[in-house]
Structure formats: C-alpha cells, structure tokens
Amino acid sequence: MTATAPSPRTAVRRLPERGAYDRATIDAILDEALVAYVGWVADGQPYVTPVTHWREGDRLYWHASAGSRMIRATSHGEPVCVTAGFVDALVFARSGTNHAMNFRSVMVLGVPHLVADEGEKAASLDALIDHLAPGRAALLRPATAEELRKTAVAWIDLDEASAKVRTGGVNDEPGDEDWPVWAGVVPVSVVRGRPEPDQRSTGPVPAGLGASTARPRPRRSATPR
Amino acid sequence: MTATAPSPRTAVRRLPERGAYDRATIDAILDEALVAYVGWVADGQPYVTPVTHWREGDRLYWHASAGSRMIRATSHGEPVCVTAGFVDALVFARSGTNHAMNFRSVMVLGVPHLVADEGEKAASLDALIDHLAPGRAALLRPATAEELRKTAVAWIDLDEASAKVRTGGVNDEPGDEDWPVWAGVVPVSVVRGRPEPDQRSTGPVPAGLGASTARPRPRRSATPR
Numbered sequence: 001m002t003a004t005a006p007s008p009r010t011a012v013r014r015l016p017e018r019g020a021y022d023r024a025t026i027d028a029i030l031d032e033a034l035v036a037y038v039g040w041v042a043d044g045q046p047y048v049t050p051v052t053h054w055r056e057g058d059r060l061y062w063h064a065s066a067g068s069r070m071i072r073a074t075s076h077g078e079p080v081c082v083t084a085g086f087v088d089a090l091v092f093a094r095s096g097t098n099h100a101m102n103f104r105s106v107m108v109l110g111v112p113h114l115v116a117d118e119g120e121k122a123a124s125l126d127a128l129i130d131h132l133a134p135g136r137a138a139l140l141r142p143a144t145a146e147e148l149r150k151t152a153v154a155w156i157d158l159d160e161a162s163a164k165v166r167t168g169g170v171n172d173e174p175g176d177e178d179w180p181v182w183a184g185v186v187p188v189s190v191v192r193g194r195p196e197p198d199q200r201s202t203g204p205v206p207a208g209l210g211a212s213t214a215r216p217r218p219r220r221s222a223t224p225r
Numbered sequence: 226m227t228a229t230a231p232s233p234r235t236a237v238r239r240l241p242e243r244g245a246y247d248r249a250t251i252d253a254i255l256d257e258a259l260v261a262y263v264g265w266v267a268d269g270q271p272y273v274t275p276v277t278h279w280r281e282g283d284r285l286y287w288h289a290s291a292g293s294r295m296i297r298a299t300s301h302g303e304p305v306c307v308t309a310g311f312v313d314a315l316v317f318a319r320s321g322t323n324h325a326m327n328f329r330s331v332m333v334l335g336v337p338h339l340v341a342d343e344g345e346k347a348a349s350l351d352a353l354i355d356h357l358a359p360g361r362a363a364l365l366r367p368a369t370a371e372e373l374r375k376t377a378v379a380w381i382d383l384d385e386a387s388a389k390v391r392t393g394g395v396n397d398e399p400g401d402e403d404w405p406v407w408a409g410v411v412p413v414s415v416v417r418g419r420p421e422p423d424q425r426s427t428g429p430v431p432a433g434l435g436a437s438t439a440r441p442r443p444r445r446s447a448t449p450r
Contacts, residue, residue: 009270014290034312034413035328039264039271045234046264046271048308050330065239083273087259090357090417092434096350096365097372099357103260105275125321132315132324139406140321147322170423181364182428187418188259192315197409198395200402209317209411 009109010162020163029106029163030055031131033084034190036062040080042073053084054128059155060108061124066152074112074154082108082156085164090186093170094179100171102185106163110156118145121153133206234334235387245388254331254388255280256356258309259415261287265305267298278309279353284380285333286349291377299337299379307333307381310389315411318395319404325396327410331388335381343370346378358431 006012012019020026030036036053039046049070051062060082064071074080085105093099115121125148126137170183195205231237237244245251255261261278264271274295276287285307289296299305310330318324340346350373351362395408420430 014293034315034326035310037262037264037273037308039262039273039306041266041269041271044266045304045334046266046306047334048262048264048273048306048332050308050310050328052326068239079270081264081271081273083262083275085260085275087415090259090434092358092361092431094366095372096354096362096368097376099354101259101277103275107273109270109272129321129324133317136317136406137321141319141401141404143321147320151322169421176366177425179366180427181361182420182422182430183426184420184422186420186434189416189418190312191414191416193412193414195407195409195411196394197407201408202405203407205407206317209315 006162007109007160010107010160012162012164018164018166020165021161023158025163025165026106026158026161027055029086029104030060030084032104033086033106036060036082036084038062038070038080038082040070040074040078042069047073052128053082054131055158056124056127056155058158060158060161061128061153061155063125063128063151063153066150068152071114071152071154075114077111079109080112080156086190087188088167089188091170092183092186094172094176094181094183098170098172098176100166102166102168104163104165106161108156108158108161110160112154112156115153115155118148121148121151124153124155125151134208136206139203139206231387232334232385235332235385237387237389243389243391245390246386248383250388250390251331251383251386252280254311254329254390255285255309258311258331261285261307261309263287263295263305263307265295265299266303267294272298276307277353278307279356280383281349281352281380283383285383285386286353286378286380288350288353288376288378291375293377296339296377296379300339302336304334305337305381311415312413313392314413316395317408317411319397319401319406319408323395323397323401325391327391327393329388329390331386333381333383333386335385337379337381340378340380343373346373346376349378349380350376357433359433361431364428364431
C-alpha cells in the first residue's frame with residue numbers, strides 16, 4: 001500500500017494524532033461506507049449530495065443522473081470534496097466536552113473526471129454491483145445504451161486524501177474520573193438484515209448478501225409497489 | 226407541523242416524487258441521523274466536514290473546535306449546506322440501472338450563525354447530550370468557561386430544507402421481471418450495541434442507551450452480526 005502525503009488542504013489539524021494518510025486505512029473506510037457525500041459549488045453556494053460510491057484502485061467513483069445539477073456543475077474542471085464515514089461507537093464521558101464518537105471518515109479533494117467511453121462506463125458500473133454483491137454483475141440484464149447515456153460516472157484520484165479515525169474509550173479530564181455518573185462506550189454498527197426476495201425472484205441469494213445464509217421466505221412487504 | 230416550501234435550490238428535481246418538504250419528515254430524519262455533513266467553501270474549494278448535529282425547534286445545530294478551518298470560513302455570512310442521511314435498505318434489481326438504495330436524507334441550505342452567549346452555548350450543548358441520552362446533561366460535570374470558549378456552536382434555520390426519501394421494493398423495467406436472477410431487498414440499519422462501562426464508571430446505564438431501547442422507531446429484521 002502506498003502512502004498519501006498530507007497536503008496543506010487535507011492535513012488533519014485538530015487532534016492531528018487522529019489523522020491517517022496511508023492508503024490501507026483510506027481504502028478500508030471507503031470500501032466499507034455505503035454512501036459518500038459530494039461537496040460541490042454553484043453560484044457560490046456549496047451543496048452536499050449523497051451518492052453511491054465505489055473504489056477501483058486509485059480512483060474513487062460515484063454515479064448520478066447525467067442531467068443532475070451536481071454533474072452539470074462539476075463537468076468543467078470545478079473542484080469537489082468527497083467525504084465518507086461512519087460511526088463505530090458513542091463515547092459517554094463525565095463532562096459534556098469529552099463526549100465523543102468513535103468515527104472513521106475519509107475526505108478526498110480533487111477535480112472529477114467523467115467517464116465518456118460507453119464500454120468503460122458499463123464496466124465501472126459493473127464494478128459497483130460486484131462491490132455490493134461479488135459476481136452479481138454478470139448475472140444481470142445488461143445495460144442498454146440509453147441507460148448508460150442517462151447515467152453519469154465520475155471519479156477523482158485518491159492522491160489528495162486523508163482519513164480521520166477516533167478509537168478507544170472515554171478520555172476524561174484529570175480529576176473527572178470519579179464524577180458519579182455512568183461513563184462508557186456504546187458500540188454502533190451498520191447491519192444488513194435478512195434478504196427479502198421479491199415475488200418473482202428466482203435463484204439463490206447471492207453470496208455476500210445479508211446477515212443470514214439461510215434461504216429466506218418471500219415476504220409480501222418486499223414486492224414492488 | 227409546518228411545511229417548508231421547496232425553494233428553487235432545494236427542490237428535488239430528479240425523481241421529484243421522492244422529494245418531501247414537510248417538517249415532520251425533515252425533523253425525523255435529522256433527529257435519527259447520528260452525524261451530518263457540512264459543506265463549506267474556502268478559496269473556491271468545497272469541503273465536506275462530518276459533524277455531530279442536533280435540532281432544537283426550527284434550528285439545526287452543530288459544534289466544532291472554535292479554531293477549526295470550517296468555523297473560520299463560515300463566520301462572516303458565508304453560505305453552507307448541511308446534509309444528513311442514512312440507508313434503510315439495498316435494493317437488488319434485475320438490471321444494474323434499477324439497483325437502488327432505500328435512503329432518507331435531508332439537505333439544508335443557509336448562512337450559519339455562531340452562538341456567542343456563553344449561557345446559551347452551554348444550554349445548547351446540554352441539548353445535544355440530552356438528545357443522545359435523555360436527562361444526562363444534568364448529571365455531568367458542568368462545562369468550564371475554557372471548554373465553552375474552545376467550542377463553537379453553529380446553527381442554521383430550517384426554512385430552506387428538503388428531504389429525499391426512497392422506500393419500497395424492486396422497480397424493474399417492464400419485461401425484466403422474469404430475468405433469472407435473485408432480486409429483492411436487503412434491510413440495513415444502524416444498531417446500538419450493549420453499553421460497555423469504563424473501569425471507574427458508577428451508577429446505572431442511562432435510560433435510552435443500549436441495544437434494546439435506543440432506536441426511536443421499530444426496525445425491520447436486523448440481526449446484529
């Protein structure tokens with residue numbers, strides 16, 4: 001794994017001991033987070049748009065509707081910031097100030113590129129599907145030219161990225177340790193539940209999906225409206 | 226509950242049927258999300274910073290180190306965008322294009338205000354603690370003047386806000402329904418685990434913490450891993 005040098009823009013300045021710039025840490029956070037938040041600017045106003053993202057090597061990808069305001073505002077060399085993260089625990093200290101979250105996040109700065117080539121776009125969207133469920137892309141009805149045209153795929157290089165990681169327990173001020181209140185950590189996790197096939201689903205649940213390997217029974221609640 | 230009229234900037238244009246502008250929907254999403262993402266601009270570069278947020282009535286609050294770049298860059302009337310959201314399910318369709326996430330998010334635009342009054346700042350930070358664990362703020366070692374000075378509390382009005390909500394199951398293209406692949410929904414939820422007291426903790430686990438009662442609404446079949 002290569003290391004990303006902290007740039008003046010991505011260096012973690014507050015609590016710098018929580019900053020990390022190695023690609024192993026950065027990649028693991030990006031690969032685990034289900035969504036990312038793209039910051040972009042139009043008419044001086046910042047916007048933060050949630051996107052589905054995925055990583056291929058040194059590139060962070062996301063997709064959006066080709067006609068979306070975000071894509072139109074970032075198609076001509078405008079910079080973006082993409083941040084993804086998640087909570088691992090809530091930390092309850094003996095003072096309000098020392099309450100914290102164990103949180104892992106990555107911030108990436110750069111100028112996005114749009115994937116123009118239709119074959120490259122299709123392959124990259126397949127990589128997203130396979131990230132969510134390994135091997136699934138090959139089993140799907142292939143994308144049409146129209147679908148690919150309506151979908152924009154953007155990416156930025158991971159060369160200006162930083163991670164921020166808080167782990168561990170309560171860090172109280174000296175003298176606060178005996179304050180008579182419950183203090184500790186409440187773990188938080190993002191959990192996938194049992195897959196719910198829709199009415200006409202066939203075949204086994206794909207490997208990698210869901211919390212249980214048992215074949216679930218169809219539920220009415222999962223049928224299309 | 227009042228309704229927020231969609232502004233030209235917050236109107237959900239792609240799939241407008243997923244847009245919601247009523248405060249009940251907006252407030253519920255903000256109150257459930259554990260973190261928010263603040264978009265701000267410095268030297269033309271957007272940044273997206275994760276923050277701990279909370280809501281008091283018509284105001285969305287967050288805090289940060291008083292000396293942080295984000296606070297310095299948004300202290301003089303500069304606009305921000307605050308987005309918070311979470312995944313409720315992964316939706317596996319029969320084509321790549323129709324894969325989706327059931328996702329609930331809120332986007333708020335505005336110019337942030339900094340809380341200057343020390344008493345107001347302390348009361349607002351107490352509201353954050355009580356949001357995470359009702360009644361806890363009164364049990365803590367009170368904040369010192371130094372702690373309050375080092376903490377910036379910012380807020381924006383919720384008058385320019387919109388929600389985007391995707392619910393339900395697979396929406397395949399006509400003709401795709403019999404494509405021979407597993408299709409359905411995998412529920413996703415954020416789960417709080419069992420509270421882990423630190424070594425010198427005293428007193429009972431606060432009400433509202435912990436795995437069984439923490440979630441404000443019933444979740445679907447989520448099984449902790």
